[in-house]
Amino acid sequence: MRRAIIREYDKLAENLSNYVAVMNYRFMNLCVKAEPVSLLPITVMIDGESQKLEECVQLGKDGDYMFALFPKYEEDMGSIMSGVALAHPEFKQEIKQMSVTVPEENGREREQEVDYLQVTMPEVDDERYDVLKEGVKLVYDECKAQMEVANNKAKVKFTELSVIETKENLELLDNELDKLNNQWNAQRDRLRDIKLEEINSAYNKWLGAQAQKEIAMMEEEDARGTDAVNSTKMGEHE
Numbered sequence: 001m002r003r004a005i006i007r008e009y010d011k012l013a014e015n016l017s018n019y020v021a022v023m024n025y026r027f028m029n030l031c032v033k034a035e036p037v038s039l040l041p042i043t044v045m046i047d048g049e050s051q052k053l054e055e056c057v058q059l060g061k062d063g064d065y066m067f068a069l070f071p072k073y074e075e076d077m078g079s080i081m082s083g084v085a086l087a088h089p090e091f092k093q094e095i096k097q098m099s100v101t102v103p104e105e106n107g108r109e110r111e112q113e114v115d116y117l118q119v120t121m122p123e124v125d126d127e128r129y130d131v132l133k134e135g136v137k138l139v140y141d142e143c144k145a146q147m148e149v150a151n152n153k154a155k156v157k158f159t160e161l162s163v164i165e166t167k168e169n170l171e172l173l174d175n176e177l178d179k180l181n182n183q184w185n186a187q188r189d190r191l192r193d194i195k196l197e198e199i200n201s202a203y204n205k206w207l208g209a210q211a212q213k214e215i216a217m218m219e220e221e222d223a224r225g226t227d228a229v230n231s232t233k234m235g236e237h238e
Contacts, residue, residue, distance in 0.1 A: 023143035
């Protein structure tokens with residue numbers, strides 16, 4: 001098979017891979033869990049210069065739904081909070097304190113309280129559930145369309161380059177193209193399904209919490225009603 005055809009095949013494979021990778025990156029920025037990738041777009045203005053977030057903080061995670069951002073310099077806390085809010089206004093931010101052990105010049109250690117920024121992912125309530133699902137659909141559909149365009153362009157090129165190819169080579173090319181598309185279509189669909197499952201799981205968690213709140217409120221109302229009845233009965237016996 002001619003080098004030009006193989007080169008065109010490799011180009012298509014790279015394009016399909018890139019489109020799926022970008023789709024997954026955008027899925028991670030439709031935040032449900034605390035995905036470190038979602039922090040990549042965040043920039044922080046320090047002394048009039050834009051810096052990447054990772055240059056300004058030490059990153060930690062607090063469970064599946066929270067980041068812990070430790071500023072390298074305490075005076076940068078406000079700028080870091082502004083950068084986070086600009087990139088992800090949906091994130092909840094709260095300044096917390098943590099006790100850490102620091103070394104002293106005499107070789108001893110002491111406990112010191114340090115401020116850090118706790119960044120919590122928003123709950124997936126009714127409104128956000130719809131927004132996230134629509135976001136996944138838009139991102140997925142765009143990726144699918146891009147892959148179809150890439151395939152159509154490649155087919156035109158393959159047609160031009162295959163005029164003098166043997167029947168056997170043409171069949172081989174068709175088979176390899178089928179394998180390539182099956183591979184990346186399956187990966188694209190798998191990543192979409194994983195993201196939807198993540199969203200549904202978080203939404204069900206929120207529904208469960210809401211149900212528990214309603215039960216607690218009903219029990220509290222029942223208890224108040226019972227107390228009122230008992231008070232009335234006691235008054236009648238006096």
